[in-house]
Amino acid sequence: MAFVELKNLNKFYPISGSEDFQALKDVNLSLDKGELVSIVGESGSGKSTLMNLLGGLDSQFSGEITIDGQNMSTFKEKDFVNYHKEKIGFVFQSFNLVSHLSVLDNVTLAMTLSNVDKKTRVARAREVLKQLGLDDQYKKKPSQLSGGQKQRVAIARALVNDPDIIIADEPTGALDSQTTDQVLDIIQDIAKTGKLVIMVTHSEKVAARSTRVVTIDDGKIIGDIRQGEIALHENLLEIQQKSKSKNLTFFAAIRLALLNMKEKLARNILIALGGSIGIMSIIVMLSLGEGVNDYLTETMNANVNPLVSEVRMPIVMETNNSENADSSMMIMTPAGAEIPAGSAPSGPPAGVTQSDPFGEEDLEQLRNIPHVAEVNLAYSSLTIGSDNVIYEGEKYAFMNFGTTSGMTDSNILYGAFPDEGEILITEGVANQMAGTAEEALGKEVTVDVTIDGESLEKNYVISGIYSAGQAIGAFESVYMSAESFETLTAENNLEVEPNVIYLVSDDPENTQAIKDEVAALGYRGSSADALASTFTQMLDIFTYILSGVAGISLFVSAIMILTVLYISVVERTQEIGVIKAIGGRKKDIRRIFVSESFLIGLFSGILGVGIAYLITVVGNIVVENLFDTAILNMTPAFAVFGIVTSVIISMVAGLMPAQKAAGLDPVEALRHD
Ligand code: ADP
Ligand code: MG
Numbered sequence: 001m002a003f004v005e006l007k008n009l010n011k012f013y014p015i016s017g018s019e020d021f022q023a024l025k026d027v028n029l030s031l032d033k034g035e036l037v038s039i040v041g042e043s044g045s046g047k048s049t050l051m052n053l054l055g056g057l058d059s060q061f062s063g064e065i066t067i068d069g070q071n072m073s074t075f076k077e078k079d080f081v082n083y084h085k086e087k088i089g090f091v092f093q094s095f096n097l098v099s100h101l102s103v104l105d106n107v108t109l110a111m112t113l114s115n116v117d118k119k120t121r122v123a124r125a126r127e128v129l130k131q132l133g134l135d136d137q138y139k140k141k142p143s144q145l146s147g148g149q150k151q152r153v154a155i156a157r158a159l160v161n162d163p164d165i166i167i168a169d170e171p172t173g174a175l176d177s178q179t180t181d182q183v184l185d186i187i188q189d190i191a192k193t194g195k196l197v198i199m200v201t202h203s204e205k206v207a208a209r210s211t212r213v214v215t216i217d218d219g220k221i222i223g224d225i226r227q228g229e230i231a232l233h234e235n236l237l238e239i240q241q242k243s244k245s246k247n248l249t250f251f252a253a254i255r256l257a258l259l260n261m262k263e264k265l266a267r268n269i270l271i272a273l274g275g276s277i278g279i280m281s282i283i284v285m286l287s288l289g290e291g292v293n294d295y296l297t298e299t300m301n302a303n304v305n306p307l308v309s310e311v312r313m314p315i316v317m318e319t320n321n322s323e324n325a326d327s328s329m330m331i332m333t334p335a336g337a338e339i340p341a342g343s344a345p346s347g348p349p350a351g352v353t354q355s356d357p358f359g360e361e362d363l364e365q366l367r368n369i370p371h372v373a374e375v376n377l378a379y380s381s382l383t384i385g386s387d388n389v390i391y392e393g394e395k396y397a398f399m400n401f402g403t404t405s406g407m408t409d410s411n412i413l414y415g416a417f418p419d420e421g422e423i424l425i426t427e428g429v430a431n432q433m434a435g436t437a438e439e440a441l442g443k444e445v446t447v448d449v450t451i452d453g454e455s456l457e458k459n460y461v462i463s464g465i466y467s468a469g470q471a472i473g474a475f476e477s478v479y480m481s482a483e484s485f486e487t488l489t490a491e492n493n494l495e496v497e498p499n500v501i502y503l504v505s506d507d508p509e510n511t512q513a514i515k516d517e518v519a520a521l522g523y524r525g526s527s528a529d530a531l532a533s534t535f536t537q538m539l540d541i542f543t544y545i546l547s548g549v550a551g552i553s554l555f556v557s558a559i560m561i562l563t564v565l566y567i568s569v570v571e572r573t574q575e576i577g578v579i580k581a582i583g584g585r586k587k588d589i590r591r592i593f594v595s596e597s598f599l600i601g602l603f604s605g606i607l608g609v610g611i612a613y614l615i616t617v618v619g620n621i622v623v624e625n626l627f628d629t630a631i632l633n634m635t636p637a638f639a640v641f642g643i644v645t646s647v648i649i650s651m652v653a654g655l656m657p658a659q660k661a662a663g664l665d666p667v668e669a670l671r672h673d
Contacts, residue, residue, distance in 0.1 A: 002030035009063035025219040036191035038207040041216035085583030089158030091168035097142040100263035104138040110582040115246035148179030248588040257595035272603040278553035279608025285546035291633035306508040310526030313356035357497030371510035377498030390446040400477035415464030422463035558653040565657035577669030586662040597654025605646030
């Protein structure tokens with residue numbers, strides 16, 4: 001039996017609906033190794049159709065094709081892949097070299113698909129290129145070669161896996177007569193090595209150099225003339241072992257994708273830039289959330305005893321109390337003083353704001369909250385313009401007045417907590433009155449403070465300087481001990497009820513439960529808690545806006561990547577055809593495209609992380625100038641999250657184009673130009 005046997009081969013192309021076009025009609029042909037067969041015939045007679053069937057690019061036929069004893073009708077995808085890898089080499093009229101790959105990479109492509117190691121791959125390719133007189137050209141890109149050189153590269157690519165059959169569809173069709181001779185010499189040499197060379201040609205001259213001329217007309221063989229034999233000699237390529245049934249590795253696919261992306265660098269940079277916006281938004285959003293959270297936690301921990309919950313009476317709208325001018329904001333005034341309860345005072349005058357005093361019922365209710373170990377009563381008021389420290393005849397205004405017990409000493413800059421007859425003042429007041437804060441220590445001043453509508457004056461010694469902190473709402477303040485306060489009010493015949501209560505928890509773990517219960521009972525928590533929740537609300541709004549931006553831009557970039565990969569599939573149709581013809585599986589092609597989307601995702605992600613990092617650095621410099629604290633905290637986890645998200649989105653977007661590429665019909669793909 002001959003190496004190739006065609007029996008009653010028929011080919012029908014479906015045209016429209018039920019209509020078929022018959023391109024091959026009962027073709028019978030036996031071909032053997034060592035033959036150089038020319039297929040001649042008019043244009044449209046069925047030559048290419050026959051080549052595509054022989055080459056296993058088209059598997060739709062009726063009749064029988066037997067290669068080396070194997071019936072092609074029984075071939076599965078895997079068998080076709082192996083057939084392309086091991087038995088067949090294609091040479092095309094239009095060369096079909098992959099433009100973004102070097103000559104060497106074009107020739108090694110088939111071996112790359114078979115996962116042949118790099119050393120073997122390069123050695124074998126260079127050996128073949130040398131045989132074809134191209135050894136000094138292997139680094140060039142196809143566009144840098146002449147037509148004859150291109151066709152020789154294509155022949156090298158066909159030969160490199162040492163196939164049994166070479167199929168050449170008009171290999172000299174695009175060449176001038178001199179290079180045609182060169183290429184024909186090579187083709188003759190190939191036949192001499194014992195391969196079966198089947199060549200489609202229009203040219204009498206070309207046909208004259210073959211051992212056999214088969215003429216086709218209208219899908220039928222009308223002539224088959226043998227015209228001499230070729231003297232066989234040894235294989236001109238020493239190929240030790242054939243690489244079998246290994247596949248394209250992930251790294252090789254990445255490399256192929258990279259080479260293609262490098263060719264369209266500007267485009268890919270723009271895509272990565274577009275894709276990075278969404279990732280950047282996500283990371284900035286996360287960093288902002290983290291930063292604000294850190295800031296709040298830090299501020300609260302610096303000022304608040306973890307056991308203590310501050311409680312104030314709810315705001316009643318009829319009074320002069322207004323929510324945003326209330327109390328000491330960030331400044332805590334914990335106190336341990338038992339301030340005697342008395343008759344309810346009249347409301348404070350305009351310009352003075354203070355929380356309403358607690359009644360007996362309120363105290364009872366708060367005492368009964370589970371886990372409350374201690375109830376401390378305190379007093380605090382916020383005034384505008386009426387409270388002053390008088391020193392050497394000059395008045396220095398402060399806004400917040402309160403009692404000290406339970407205040408953490410972490411914010412005391414100089415000196416100590418005040419004893420009877422002493423006060424603690426904030427840095428700003430101290431600076432104003434004495435030049436430097438430290439200088440104010442030990443000075444005797446008159447404190448003029450409005451309590452329950454009465455202006456009280458008394459002399460005190462400054463025992464310590466307190467930092468008001470940099471937070472918004474940190475007011476200049478004067479604090480004294482609860483005992484001093486009691487003395488002051490008693491001397492002026494005032495009975496002041498507590499308007500701030502500090503509940504001490506039996507365990508830090510239970511503090512939050514106490515705060516929740518306080519809120520449930522309708523009381524207000526500390527103004528720091530309120531500020532924290534305002535911050536959290538602002539942060540939520542920011543987060544919504546940024547999530548919106550992130551979501552939309554991620555969606556847009558996914559569509560962009562999808563579009564670009566579709567365009568890439570169209571641009572690379574011919575390349576996909578070539579890869580299939582040299583034994584690339586659907587999987588390999590999918591892998592190359594998925595690698596490309598992986599890389600786009602990776603680059604967008606890295607770019608997004610980079611831009612986000614710059615934004616956090618610049619943003620923090622700006623914010624630090626304003627508030628003396630960094631508010632954007634980008635952690636490594638966010639960077640990793642951003643990159644992973646980017647890669648996932650990009651790969652999902654790349655699935656459809658990759659699928660489309662993998663599903664292309666090689667015959668169609670190779671016709672594409
Ligand atoms: P040749 O290579 O000899 O010029 P082809 O084998 O390409 O001829 O085509 C043979 C005939 O089959 C032509 O009439 C052509 O129009 C037709 N044909 C080829 N491919 C298709 C196809 N995919 N669908 C329908 N008809 C086709
Ligand atoms: Mg043709």
